[in-house]
Every structure is written in structure tokens, then in C-alpha cells.
Amino acid sequence: MPHTAPRLARIEPFHVMRILGEAQALAASGRDVIHLEVGEPDFPTPQPVIDAGIAALQTGKTFYTGACGLPELREAIAGFYRERLGAAVTADRVIVTPGASGALQLILALLVGRDDEVLLTDPGYPCNRHLVSLLEGRPVNIPVDARSNFQLTPELIRSHSSARTVATLLASPANPTGTVLDVDEIKILQDVCNQNQQQLIVDEIYQGLVYDSPHTTALTASDQLFVVNSFSKFFQMTGWRLGWLVAPEWAVADLEKLAQNLFLAPPTTAQHAALAAFRPDTLAILEQRRQELQARRNYLQHALGQLGLIVQARPEGAFYLWLDCRRFTNDAEQFARELLHAEAVAVTPGRDFGDQGSAYSIRIAYSQPINRLEEAITRIGRHLRNYCAAA
Amino acid sequence: MPHTAPRLARIEPFHVMRILGEAQALAASGRDVIHLEVGEPDFPTPQPVIDAGIAALQTGKTFYTGACGLPELREAIAGFYRERLGAAVTADRVIVTPGASGALQLILALLVGRDDEVLLTDPGYPCNRHLVSLLEGRPVNIPVDARSNFQLTPELIRSHSSARTVATLLASPANPTGTVLDVDEIKILQDVCNQNQQQLIVDEIYQGLVYDSPHTTALTASDQLFVVNSFSKFFQMTGWRLGWLVAPEWAVADLEKLAQNLFLAPPTTAQHAALAAFRPDTLAILEQRRQELQARRNYLQHALGQLGLIVQARPEGAFYLWLDCRRFTNDAEQFARELLHAEAVAVTPGRDFGDQGSAYSIRIAYSQPINRLEEAITRIGRHLRNYCAAA
């Protein structure tokens, strides 16, 4: 085997792909699989956005744009912050990227030198720790649980910081738990980061998908933190690969040169299409869908609890429930595989998201219509009964 | 100024953006600017590809695909190698990426650990050395000139290799020179790399844009090298951000896990559109355009020579001429700026491409129709006469 970079030993594949592969094979063999494992909304991209994409193609918008994106899109994003979220963001602080993935990579490439440390939650979004490893930095995975609603606290940040810590990366709403930090909490965490010469990065990719609190942004707390966002989730444009970041002024020129070298530019048609994402007709569609997601969450949270699958974090946002399955298993991967083969319901075992509680946790994405969720609950209930009867 | 990663000091912005900015300001003020500075063909994406993209949007192809791309696109790319280029490539060795940019990043992330060295040509494509720095590796920029047709030779590779050298990265056809290596030459270079425990990466992004030799691929030389390619240049899909790589079998699983974590997936609509790129009607359009580029090259090479601007490399491919302007200047950046302001012709000063000869070299992209190139020649001729008269 030829030599590869040592970082490869620290970077893991998405383990859920094995479950997904088995689920696809089952579906191909004729089984009616209910997919609750995929981290994307089941809604198609809103029609006004599709139409704008088609119009862009019809008018030959197929050339490179500048590395930071179309000026009018940067302005539209800044306007969204100002008008809808009350944050004084200017267009020059907005950089359009290939997904939130691209935004996370740019910010980490700016901040993380070799052996520099980045504080992360465990459980958390799997790519984060691997992006830190890519850059030869060290992810510091901080175990979190229900006591802090699966988020970081000032104490956790302080006690895990070292002279090498350069950044703390949070998500609100979070993946896989759906928990939310309010702006006051973020402000406090930012002050702690600043006292420790760290930057705070807030991943707001699930922004807007909140059910118990108003739609807010960390940017109302400060213009000195980094915010990551995307058209993938709230705007339901996953396959378009378009996101953005908002940076403090001082960081923009460096981020731009990184964007030039890493990506050249974000996708052009997607950028033209995204100009329609902020239109009132699009936002009305998205608000309807948010309400639909809320109804699904309410239904599932209750129904799963009835079955003895406990939602271990307050799922105030995103479209995930993080379940404690200890009553039934201490091997969530095995449990997920059995559920798939017995009842054709696909869920994500905890392992991808970290070590903390992952052996007994699964993530359920409520990315199916209510009637399918009802069917899923019937199947899961039957499985658990058979499971207990067999044990 | 807050702490940033030390690599930022080694990563440069695209200096040509300053010229581009000035050119855009001139155009906005009403001047008729001739753009010979941009690295993309002036042709719009071929209509069958546009139509396939529109159809994909109309049928709701807006969700994530797998990290390595649509199976049918991987198969279509492999089929292109087998049927058109005579290389026995299987679909599982093809990974679809966000541009050649994404492919270069994946391969380097696989191979380059901290302080590992990668051999590159100087002049060469600017992003390569910065992608190596991103990963905490060390780019080794090897000065090349007309003696080796601006490509590496076995002697150059041997004399610049060290125990830390993990890869050699070439481009054929090359940017900024347009020079081409034939398959026999590549085979020899690969043998040298292998003797030195290095991997060979061949960037074939300008494949198919060749004017004096048949359309070939390094993959006919060996299945143990890495090939980078893209829909950007030959297929004229720059803004779609879609490329691919072909890897040796042993590397595929590791590249897939990197792709999952870095990008999640390449853009979906672009992938569906690209399925139409290999159709006979598309390929017929592209062949016509290739002939048009050849005619432009022939015209410009002759006309620039007449003006005393010497094409210093054999421009057998891509759409670039690498000019020696020593008769007129030793400050190519100043020269480019004066040409822009005096005659509204925009060209790229050598600096972005490296140090070797860059003070007196400029790159001209023949990405304008012949009648515009004729006008450019008239203007450049006038400028050079005034320039010499003033000196």
C-alpha cells in the first residue's frame, strides 16, 4: 500500500452510508423502506427558485463568477439579515460558498494552523472534526449531554481551552440533537472565547427551522464572530451546493484569497436561482413547510416517547430527534440494522456523531410526511415488541 | 489583528483580479475592453447540456447525490475513456468532484502530510502550490523554460526529489503555457516518480483542447497514476463547478471518505446536465469550437510574433499563449496596466503563475472571436509603437 498522509487515519467515512446502502438494496428488492436517516428535507426546492434557475440557464449564465459570489446575491443575503433578522450585516462581509461545507472549510483554513485546537461538541456534526484534521489541527471533542442541552457552556469552554485553542465551533440549531442556543447565551459564549483569544464560529445552517422560539441570528450578538449558513436546509436546496459565511471585517481579504484558491467560485446557476430564495412568495412556501415540520416533530416526539424511545435533547430546531435507546440496546448500530431488515425503517446510529452516548443513541430525521411517520411508528412499535419478546 | 494560521502568509490572492477590477471599471465607464485575461472559453455551454440541466430542474433533481457522484455519470465518464481514448477505466475509479479544483484538493489531501513535498512547475497553475500549503505540505516550484518546453523532465524530477517528496503534479496541456506532454513522455515521468516512491498526478483539464496532436490521456500509460479533469474547459461548463478524478484502485475508499467530509457531494443539476456532455451532438459542437480555437491560436501566434511579442512555449493545447515581452519591459504588471489604460486590452501578467520569467511574461487567453483578436492586435501594435516612441 503506497504512502498516504497520516491524517487519513484520523478521518472517518460516514458510517451511515452502510445503512443507506442496505436500505437502497432492500428498496431495490421491492421493500417499502421509510427513510428517516437522511439529513435533508423531503421537500423539493421551492418552485420560484427552480424557475429562477431555469431562467439563468436559458439566458446563458454558465460562466465563472467572482470567488466571493455575485455582488447582488451577497447584497440579498445581507439584506435578509438586516430586514428579517435585525442584524447590521454589510454585503462585503458575506462570502458565498459551495455549501456550508465550503464555508466551514474556509473559516477553519483561516484560523487553524498545525496542532491548533478547535473546541467541538460530542455529539456533533461529523465533518467538523475531520475538517480540523485535514488542516493538521486537533479537534477537541467535548462530551455534552442533557445537562447543558447538548450545547457548550462557559465552563466547558474554559475547562477545555489551552494555549493552542484557536476557535470554538457551535451549531444552533444543532445536528444531531436539534437544540438551540438563544442570542444571550451565544453572547456569553463569545465573551468567554474572546477572553481566551479564540474565535467563535456559529453554524446556523438550520436557521429558520425553529419551532418554539423566534428566528434569530448570532450576528445580533456581535459582528466579531463567524457565522456559517447555507441554502441547503431552510431553503431546501441541498443538491445546489450553495452556502455562505459572514465574517468580521478583518478576515474578509484572507477568506477571499482562500476561496479563490480552493474553489475558484461557487456554482453560477445556483447563485442566480438563490436570488429568488428571499422573495416573499418563496418565503411563504418555506413558512408553510416549517409549520409542517413542526407538526411532524410534535407528533413524533410524543409517539416515540410512548414507545419508550426517549428524546434526550429538547428538539427546538432542525428536523432531528436524538433518541436514547438504552431501554432496548447498547449497540445502536446493530439495533438500526435489525430495525431496517425487520421493518424497513432506516435510522442513523449515533456513531457518526461522536463517542458520547453514541453506543445507545440514534438520530431520526423527520423528513417524511406525517402519514409515513405514522406508518414508521407502527413498524417501530411492532419491532420493539418482538424485540422484547425475543429477549 | 487576531491570530490566523501561519499558512496564510504563504497563500497568495489572484493578482490578476486587480487588472480584472480595473478592466471592469473601464468597461463600466464606457470603454470597449477586449478581455484576453480570463481563463475560460467565451463559448456558452453547449445547448444539449443546458437542455439536460433544465430538464433536471423541471423534474426535481435538487437533492444531494452520493459523495462520489451519480453512478450513471461515473459510468459515462469511464465509457468516454474506454471508447474515445482507449483507456481501460472502470466507473468505480472515477470520482465526480466540485470542479478540477475539488479533484486536486482531494488527491493532495490524500497524499500530502505535514512537510511533505510536491513537485510543481514554475510557471504553473497558481492554486496548486497554495493547495499544498493549505495541507501544511511544501510546494517545490521547479523553474522550467523553453529548453524542456516548460514541462518537467526525468532529470528535473530526480534532482528536486527528497525523502519528503510524495508527489509530482503536472498539467498537460498546461496553464499558462499550453504545452503538451505525449503519453510516452508521461510514462517515463511516471517511472521516475515510482522509482522515487512518489505518486504522479496529471491535470488533464485542457484535455481535448489540442491542435497538433491527437486527443489522448495519461491513463493509457498506466492505471497507477492520478488524473484530474473537469467539465469546465473542453465541455465549456466553468460555472457549473463540476470535475472528476480517476484514481488507482487502492486510493478510492480513502478519496471517498475525504469527499464525504469536504464536499458532501458535487452539484446535482450539473451532474444530470453533464450526462449530455458525451452525446454525439454535444461532441460535434465541441469539435467545431476546438477548430475555431485552433484558428485563433494560429492567427495570434503569427500576429503577435510580427509585433515582437515572442511566444516562448509551443502552444499545442489549452487556449493560452505565454509571451516573452523582454523587448519591451521587465515589469509585466506595469506593462499590462498601461496596455489596459491606453488601449483597453486586458492581459494577465506573469506573476500569478510563479517566479520563473514572470517579470517579463504575460499570458494571453484566446477566448475572443477572431474579429476581436484582430482588433486587439491593432491596439497592441499601436501601443507598442507609442511605447517605443516614448522610450
Ligand SMILES: Cc1ncc(COP(=O)(O)O)c(C=O)c1O
Ligand atoms: C450542522 C451542519 N453543518 C453543515 C452542513 C453542510 O451542509 P451543506 O454543505 O449542504 O450546506 C450540514 C449538513 O448536513 C450540517 O448538518
Ligand SMILES: Cc1ncc(COP(=O)(O)O)c(C=O)c1O
Ligand atoms: C490547470 C488548471 N487546473 C485546474 C483548474 C480548475 O478548474 P475547475 O475547478 O473550474 O475545474 C484550472 C482553471 O483554470 C486550471 O487552469
